[in-house]
Every structure is written in C-alpha cells, then in structure tokens.
Amino acid sequence: MKKWLLVFVSLLLVFAMGACSTQTETTEAPDTTEAATEAQETEAPEETEAESVQTEDEEAQTPADALIAFTKAELDKQLAPLPESGQNEKVGALIISLTNPFWVNMENRYMEAAEELGIQLEVLSGTTEGDTTSQLETLMTMATKDYDAIILSPIEGTNLIPGIVQANQNEIPVINLGPGVDEEALQEAGGHLDGKITVNFExxxxxxxxxxxGRLPDGGQVAILQGLSGAGQSEGRTAGAQRVFEANDTMELVAVQPCDWDATIAYDATKDIITANPDLKGIFAVNDVMALAAVEALKSEGREDVLVYGVDFTDDAKAAIQAGEMTGSVTYSTEIYTQAGLMMAMKIAQGQELTEPVYCPLTLVTVDTVDQYEDWR
Known part of the structure; x- marks a missing residue:
C-alpha cells in the first residue's frame, strides 16, 4: 500500500504541474503539493474493518485509473454547476480527420460518453488532416441541422469561421474543443463562440x-518536426519547446521543419536532418504519427541513440515507448476530455451559460513511467 501511495502521490504532483493555462486566460491549478505533504506527515489512525476493505480497493486501483479520476475531478470543478442528467439533447461533433489514430480514438470516446450521458450524438470529420475545405463544407451542412449544440475542432484557426458564423445565425451554440479558433478573426467576421475547452499546447x-x-546533461543538438502551418496545436507545441531549448545554453536547435502531420514527409525530413547534423541528440515531433516516422528514419540510418518524443500517446506510440524506441509522449485523458465537452453542450441546451474556458490537465508518459499507463484512456 505504501508503495502504491508514493507512486500515486508522485504522479499527481507531475500531473498537476502539467495542468493547463494560457498566456491570456489562465485557470489556477489546485495546490496538491501541500495536501500531499500533509498526507505523508499525518499519522494514520488504526483501520476499522470497513476501512481495511476500502484500502484493499484503493490498492486495486491502477495509477492510470487514479489520474483519470483526478482529471475528472478537476474538470468537474471547472464545469460546476454540472448539467442535469441527459434529456436526449442532440449534439454534433466535428473532428479533424479519421486518417489520424488520435482522432479515431476521439470519435470512439465521444460516442461512449454520449451513450453514458444519455444524449444523441453525430460525429463528422473532414477527409484528411490538411483538407480545410472539406472540413468547412461539413460544418456548413451541420449548421443547417437541428442540433442543440455543435462541438468543433478546426484544422486551422480560421478555416471554420464561415461555418461558425452560419451556426450563430441559425442559433446553434458552438463550442470549440482542442485546436483553437482565431477568436479575433471570428469576431471581425461577425461570429462568436459559446464555449471553449482545450489544453495548453505551449x-x-x-x-x-x-x-x-534532463536526459541530456551535456546538452546537444535537437530538432522539431512541426505539423500543418497555421494549426494551433502545431504552432503552440513548437513555440513552447523552442522557448525552452533557446533558453538553455547547452542546447542547439538545429532544425524546425514543417511536416504537415504527414508520416512520409516526417520520415524524409528526419533523414535530411540527421544527415546534416550527425551529432543530433533529440527530436520532438509535435504528434505521434510523425514521431513514429522519425523512429523509422533513424533506424534506417542505424541511429537508435536519438531521443524521440511525440504527442497524443496513441497505441502505436505506447508500444514504441515500451520498446525503448520512443522516449515519451504528452497526453491527457480523452475519455474525460470528450465527456466534458459534451457536458458543456448539455449545459447550454439546459439553459446554462458557459462563462469561462475549461482546461484539461496534461501528463508526459516516458520510458520510465509507461508501464503505469496500461489502462490509460
């Protein structure tokens, strides 16, 4: 029990440190450090028989389950007051593309959450991650339907603006989940968002x-593989990493290469980068699809000494981390994330206003911790 408690407390500290904020709007993370310290210092009373049973249940809970519960508690605080139970609300969700395993997982999580919450849900997407036109066309069609709310994740900050304006005109509330809509451009076009839930990409x-x-005490050369130019998640992840690298005198950022979320482009870019920079020590690909492509490119060059990180913690990335081929991947609970987005839609449908953005906590899964995330979802 003590071993599990120490693991759980330490994971909560790391997870809470990754809780999201933005440069313009922030949500204060709960102070778990003091609470954890007090929990360690307080002498535990003798266990009753009932408490002993509860302790056994806690021991059976995995670290992944504990972190998911932590995420739900954090988001429930931000969503309070919570909506009433589902009243068969009709919601449309527009995701980016089913060509990316992350968005396939998001579609599945959306549908599971909708069934659990007791609402109707239709999940639609564009054709590919770069097809801004098809995604907009899909939204324009959605804006003509009788949804109680639309939840959308744009490919770029501006590509869905005409569709959002159309939904506004048809009095369908719009919630932005994940990659951000350019709200200044939206306002200039005469539109608005009714709610926002996201993570801090930087x-x-x-x-x-x-x-x-931390894994390169002597520093060295590193590179970043970007996604689609103009995509909020790509720009934010790049900016955050670039700022940290450039603030450290031992690190040299030798390449920031756009790869359009494409595995083939990322593979070729990695080969070019490693050829031009044979002393390269690390690569940050801003999603797992490109990170896995980088791993394959490095293998083809006989270079398995380069640290490779991604984002999304897909099943393939998880396997690569377990095999020691990737070093880590940033993630968050898509189960709770999609559930929270649908609860925001329910609140609007039930007459509540969404006055503040909602932020989902983050965690970094690495080769040191991946075995603790077997049940992550």
Missing amino acids: EQGEMVANDMI
Missing part, C-alpha cells in the same frame, strides 16, 4: 523540452 512543448534537457 505547455505540451515545454514539458517535452524540459524532459529532453
């Missing part, structure tokens, strides 16, 4: 860069 980049620096 924080994701910072977490990776700091971990990489």
Whole structure:
C-alpha cells in the first residue's frame, strides 16, 4: 500500500504541474503539493474493518485509473454547476480527420460518453488532416441541422469561421474543443463562440523540452518536426519547446521543419536532418504519427541513440515507448476530455451559460513511467 501511495502521490504532483493555462486566460491549478505533504506527515489512525476493505480497493486501483479520476475531478470543478442528467439533447461533433489514430480514438470516446450521458450524438470529420475545405463544407451542412449544440475542432484557426458564423445565425451554440479558433478573426467576421475547452499546447512543448534537457546533461543538438502551418496545436507545441531549448545554453536547435502531420514527409525530413547534423541528440515531433516516422528514419540510418518524443500517446506510440524506441509522449485523458465537452453542450441546451474556458490537465508518459499507463484512456 505504501508503495502504491508514493507512486500515486508522485504522479499527481507531475500531473498537476502539467495542468493547463494560457498566456491570456489562465485557470489556477489546485495546490496538491501541500495536501500531499500533509498526507505523508499525518499519522494514520488504526483501520476499522470497513476501512481495511476500502484500502484493499484503493490498492486495486491502477495509477492510470487514479489520474483519470483526478482529471475528472478537476474538470468537474471547472464545469460546476454540472448539467442535469441527459434529456436526449442532440449534439454534433466535428473532428479533424479519421486518417489520424488520435482522432479515431476521439470519435470512439465521444460516442461512449454520449451513450453514458444519455444524449444523441453525430460525429463528422473532414477527409484528411490538411483538407480545410472539406472540413468547412461539413460544418456548413451541420449548421443547417437541428442540433442543440455543435462541438468543433478546426484544422486551422480560421478555416471554420464561415461555418461558425452560419451556426450563430441559425442559433446553434458552438463550442470549440482542442485546436483553437482565431477568436479575433471570428469576431471581425461577425461570429462568436459559446464555449471553449482545450489544453495548453505551449505547455505540451515545454514539458517535452524540459524532459529532453534532463536526459541530456551535456546538452546537444535537437530538432522539431512541426505539423500543418497555421494549426494551433502545431504552432503552440513548437513555440513552447523552442522557448525552452533557446533558453538553455547547452542546447542547439538545429532544425524546425514543417511536416504537415504527414508520416512520409516526417520520415524524409528526419533523414535530411540527421544527415546534416550527425551529432543530433533529440527530436520532438509535435504528434505521434510523425514521431513514429522519425523512429523509422533513424533506424534506417542505424541511429537508435536519438531521443524521440511525440504527442497524443496513441497505441502505436505506447508500444514504441515500451520498446525503448520512443522516449515519451504528452497526453491527457480523452475519455474525460470528450465527456466534458459534451457536458458543456448539455449545459447550454439546459439553459446554462458557459462563462469561462475549461482546461484539461496534461501528463508526459516516458520510458520510465509507461508501464503505469496500461489502462490509460
């Protein structure tokens, strides 16, 4: 029990440190450090028989389950007051593309959450991660339907603005989940968002860069593989990592290469970077698809000594981390994230207003901790 408690407390500290904020709007993370310290210092009373049973149940809980419960508690605080139980609300969710395993997982989590909450849900997407036109066309069609709310994740900050304006005109509330809509451009177009739930993309980049620096005590050359130019998650992750790398005198950022979320482009870019910089020590690819491509490119060059990080903690990335081929991946609970987005839609449908953005806590899974995330979802 003591061993599990120490693992759980330490994971909560790391997880809470990754809780999201933005440069313009922030949500204060709960102070878990003091609470954890007090928990360690307080002498435990004798256990009753009932308490002993509860302790056995706690021991059976995995660290992944504990972190998911922590995430839910944090988001429930931000969502309070919570909506009433599902009243068969009809919600449309627009994701980016089913060509990326992350968004396939998001679709599955959305549908599971909708069934649990008792609402109707339709999940739609564009054709590919870079097809901004098809995603907008999909939203324009959604804006003509009788949804109680639409939840959307744009490919770029501006590509869905005409569709959002159309939904506004048809009095369908719009919630932005994940990659951010350019709200200044949206306002100029006469539109608005009714709610926002996201993660801090810059924080994701910072977490990776700091971990990489910790594993390279002598410093060295590093590179970043970006996603699609203009995509909020790519820009934010790049900016966060770049800022940390450039603030450290021992690190040299030798390349920041756009790869359009494409595995083939990332593979070729990695080969070019390692050829031009044979002393390269680390690569941060801003999603797992590109990170896995980088791993394959490095293998083809006989270079398995380069640290490789990604974002999303997909099943393939998890396997690569367990095999020691990737060093880490930033993640958050997509189960709770999608559930929270749907609860925001329910609140609006039930007449409540969403006055503040909602932020989902983050964590970094590494080769040192991956076995503790077997049940992550």
